[in-house]
Amino acid sequence: MSALDVESATGPATAPPEHGRLFWLLADCGNIVRRGLTHYWRQPVNIAWQLGFPILSVLLYGYVFGSAMTVPGGGDYKDFLMPGMFAMTMAFGFINTATVVVYDSTKGVVDRFRSMPMSSSAVVAGRGVTDLVVACAELAIMMLTAVAMGWRPDGGWGFLAAFGLLLWLRFALIWIGVWLGLLVPNPEAAGGLFAVAFPLTMISSIFVAPQLMPEWLGWVAAWNPISSTAAAVRDLFGTPVGGGDSWVEQHALLMAGVWPVVLTAVFLPLAVRRFQRLSR
Amino acid sequence: MSERHAVRAEGLAKSYGDKHALDGFDLTVREGTVHGLLGPNGAGKTTAVRILSTLIGLDGGRAEVAGLDVARQAREVRARIGLTGQYAAVDEVLTGRQNLEMFGRLFHLGGRRARARAVELLEQFDLTDAADRGVGKYSGGMRRRLDLAASMILAPAVLFLDEPTTGLDPRSRGEVWASVRDLVASGTTVLLTTQYLEEADKLASRITVIDRGRAIADDTPDGLKDLVGGDRIEVVVADRAEIPGVVKTVARVCEGEPEVENEALRVHAPVTDRVSALTEVARTLQDEGVAVEDIGLRRPSLDDVFLRLTGHRTSAEPVRHAEKEAMAA
Numbered sequence: 001m002s003a004l005d006v007e008s009a010t011g012p013a014t015a016p017p018e019h020g021r022l023f024w025l026l027a028d029c030g031n032i033v034r035r036g037l038t039h040y041w042r043q044p045v046n047i048a049w050q051l052g053f054p055i056l057s058v059l060l061y062g063y064v065f066g067s068a069m070t071v072p073g074g075g076d077y078k079d080f081l082m083p084g085m086f087a088m089t090m091a092f093g094f095i096n097t098a099t100v101v102v103y104d105s106t107k108g109v110v111d112r113f114r115s116m117p118m119s120s121s122a123v124v125a126g127r128g129v130t131d132l133v134v135a136c137a138e139l140a141i142m143m144l145t146a147v148a149m150g151w152r153p154d155g156g157w158g159f160l161a162a163f164g165l166l167l168w169l170r171f172a173l174i175w176i177g178v179w180l181g182l183l184v185p186n187p188e189a190a191g192g193l194f195a196v197a198f199p200l201t202m203i204s205s206i207f208v209a210p211q212l213m214p215e216w217l218g219w220v221a222a223w224n225p226i227s228s229t230a231a232a233v234r235d236l237f238g239t240p241v242g243g244g245d246s247w248v249e250q251h252a253l254l255m256a257g258v259w260p261v262v263l264t265a266v267f268l269p270l271a272v273r274r275f276q277r278l279s280r
Numbered sequence: 281m282s283e284r285h286a287v288r289a290e291g292l293a294k295s296y297g298d299k300h301a302l303d304g305f306d307l308t309v310r311e312g313t314v315h316g317l318l319g320p321n322g323a324g325k326t327t328a329v330r331i332l333s334t335l336i337g338l339d340g341g342r343a344e345v346a347g348l349d350v351a352r353q354a355r356e357v358r359a360r361i362g363l364t365g366q367y368a369a370v371d372e373v374l375t376g377r378q379n380l381e382m383f384g385r386l387f388h389l390g391g392r393r394a395r396a397r398a399v400e401l402l403e404q405f406d407l408t409d410a411a412d413r414g415v416g417k418y419s420g421g422m423r424r425r426l427d428l429a430a431s432m433i434l435a436p437a438v439l440f441l442d443e444p445t446t447g448l449d450p451r452s453r454g455e456v457w458a459s460v461r462d463l464v465a466s467g468t469t470v471l472l473t474t475q476y477l478e479e480a481d482k483l484a485s486r487i488t489v490i491d492r493g494r495a496i497a498d499d500t501p502d503g504l505k506d507l508v509g510g511d512r513i514e515v516v517v518a519d520r521a522e523i524p525g526v527v528k529t530v531a532r533v534c535e536g537e538p539e540v541e542n543e544a545l546r547v548h549a550p551v552t553d554r555v556s557a558l559t560e561v562a563r564t565l566q567d568e569g570v571a572v573e574d575i576g577l578r579r580p581s582l583d584d585v586f587l588r589l590t591g592h593r594t595s596a597e598p599v600r601h602a603e604k605e606a607m608a609a
Contacts, residue, residue: 024388031385039373042414108369112430115333115368117359118386279336 025119032126036100037133050096050134054089054142061085062149065207072209075241082146082153083162083237084206087230089138090170091201092194097131097177099190105278106186114278124275128174135170139163154238162236165256169229172260175267182274205230209242210249222248225259232256286311286346286438286469287332293340294327294493301327303493304341309438309486314460314470316484316501318477320590324493325473326366329440332471333363346437359387362431362468365442369427370415376426377402377411383430401429405459421452428459432468439463441472445479457483477583491590504585512584513557514548515565516574523547529564533557545573 019027040047061081069077104110113123143153153159184190203220205227210218221227222244231252234240243249287309294302302324309315319325330336332345334354343350346360370379377398384394402408405425415423424444431439444460445453460483464470474480480487481501489497489504497504513534515526523540526547530538534549534557541548551557554577565572 027388028386031382035371035374035382038378042373042375107372108366109371111335112363112368112370112383113386114335115358115361115363116383116386117355117388 021119025122025125028118028122029126029129032122033129033133036126036130039100040134051138051141054085054138055145057089058082058085058142058145058149061207062146069208071242072211073242075239078146078149078151079234079237079239080209080242081207082142082151083233083239084204084230085146086139086142086166086233087169087226088201088204088206089142090135090166090229091173091226092197093131093135093138093170094173094177094180095190095193095197096134097127097174098181098184098193099187101127101178101181102184102190103187105182110278120275124178124271127178128171131174131177132167132170135167139166158236158238162233165229165233165236168257168260169225172225172263172267175264175271179267179271179274182271182278200224201226205242205244205249209244210246211244218244219246222246225255225263228252228255228259284311285309285344286313287315287344287471289328289332289341289343291341292328292331292338292343294324294331294336294338300493302331302338305490305493306495307488308498309469309471311469312464312467313486314464314472314484316480316487317471317473317490318475318480318487318586319490320475320586323490325490327493328490329442329471329473332438333361333440334358359434360437362434362436362439364424364427364431364440365444368431370423370430372416373414375412375414376407376418376422376429379415379426380429380433384433387433389433397433401432404432405429406455419452421448421455424448424452424456425459428456428463432463435466436468438469438471441470443474443476443479444472446474446476477586489586489589496589497585505580507585507588510580511551511554512548512578512580513551513554513561514546514574514576514578515561515572516544516546518545518571518573520545522570525568525570526565529561529568532564533560548578551577 040050062078066077066081069081071077071080110123114120143151153162180193181190184193203217204224205221210221210227212218213221228248231243231249233256234242235253243252248255285308287307289305289307292302292305292307293300301322305324305328307317307328317325317328327336331338332343332350334350334357338351345357348357348360350357371382374382380398380401381391381394384397385391387394389397402411405428407422407425407429410418410422415426418426428441428444441460444456448456460470470483472480472484484501486498486500487504488495497507499507513530515530517523517526520542523542523545527538527540530547530549533553534551536550538547538549540546558575558577562572562575565575
């Protein structure tokens with residue numbers, strides 16, 4: 001390559017930033033999202049696993065547990081279980097976030113991004129948007145499966161609000177995922193997060209109403225943020241079954257809005273600080 | 281600051297807790313050259329490059345890259361540098377073309393120019409046939425070339441190159457070396473970090489030796505070798521019992537004390553009058569009936585330079601874990 005070739009190349013010099021910072025933040029973010037979605041496209045096994053697991057969960061819990069479970073106060077167990085499954089899948093999503101983040105940061109991809117004249121917030125923001133897009137796909141596929149099994153939610157605004165609340169929970173958990181992804185030392189360790197996530201989602205109102213549990217456990221389950229989201233979307237789907245009498249259960253809709261704010265307020269700064277620590 | 285210096289660092293300091301990764305490190309790299317940065321594990325090579333490439337901040341001193349201050353003008357520096365090897369990676373899941381297009385867009389070339397630039401670079405680095413295969417399936421040499429290509433999207437003023445040919449077969453090694461020489465011919469300055477002295481010797485016109493966070497030598501490869509002394513005579517014997525006798529013989533012709541490597545059954549020492557020293561030692565050993573496995577003259581290697589400067593040999597272990605751990609601490 002001679003100096004002359006560099007001159008004739010399309011991109012030899014620096015590109016003058018003709019646009020403002022916000023434009024480039026959005027543009028860079030879009031490119032990171034495109035990368036994230038291309039990863040799914042190029043790894044069909046991953047997407048099959050990630051979308052297959054929720055479908056399998058719906059089928060498995062619906063048919064295996066469905067016949068044996070009762071809902072306090074009456075009602076169809078499907079109406080109780082399905083919204084819980086949706087909330088659980090959103091909750092487990094932080095593991096996906098953490099896995100990708102730990103992989104990118106340990107393999108040096110994040111370092112290349114950080115060595116480029118791009119917006120560094122776009123690296124994290126792009127991750128978040130990618131995860132929300134994937135979460136939409138997960139929810140859509142689970143809901144179709146649930147409908148095929150006889151689940152009949154109300155349509156309309158309530159349905160959209162429920163969908164939004166589920167994504168709202170997922171959004172809050174992105175920051176836990178980013179924080180953990182930057183905290184754990186290697187991708188193998190990220191696999192261990194499932195062991196932490198599993199009890200945290202079980203001790204909730206996803207599968208069983210808290211009032212059927214031992215009193216202290218029921219109290220913990222009722223205050224689990226996932227329970228609030230599950231109960232709130234049961235209401236919004238027009239199937240308010242299995243609700244309890246405690247204050248937090250009576251105010252599920254409020255708490256489904258508040259919990260993600262609390263989680264974001266705690267973990268977004270932690271994640272940002274962890275990201276800035278990369279520069280130390 | 282003179283425009284002829286692509287990199288200038290003065291008194292760089294960086295600590296992690298009690299550990300001083302850099303402790304008053306100085307470096308000057310002339311524009312348009314390959315400059316070797318050499319040092320053992322944990323000497324501070326990685327820390328120095330991470331500071332110069334704006335990945336981490338510095339605790340003391342100042343550094344300019346392409347005439348820009350790395351602390352105050354980080355974003356401008358980033359538009360003028362390229363990073364390869366352990367410092368920055370390509371995406372393993374995407375194809376070679378997707379990688380270059382993505383990085384091109386993130387360099388703000390815009391979609392059309394990013395695509396065109398990717399085609400050019402794939403052609404230039406001989407990756408056109410593999411363009412649409414996942415990088416995970418690339419050979420070591422192909423990956424190294426893609427890594428170089430990704431660093432070349434904006435034709436950087438300064439390229440930070442890390443052990444570019446480690447683990448490559450001779451053919452790929454030659455290809456990578458040729459690519460590096462092309463880049464330098466087109467005006468890029470290369471800062472090459474390596475533990476492999478042979479590689480620095482091959483590529484670099486000047487070498488800085490770093491140890492315990494400080495630059496302890498800065499010279500041409502030949503200059504460093506002269507620092508150690510000129511040629512050395514080297515005798516390898518068949519039997520360990522012969523070593524004391526050989527030491528005595530060699531000591532008569534050499535300057536200073538002969539060095540003995542017992543495990544290798546080797547005795548070596550610096551000499552000035554090369555041929556006569558060799559002839560004399562060979563004749564004496566033959567007269568004494570010593571069983572000699574090998575005898576000859578050897579130019580000092582950079583290994584010798586290193587041993588002399590730091591008191592310890594280089595180690596072949598990768599540097600990244602030691603320094604990464606120091607950073608995490």
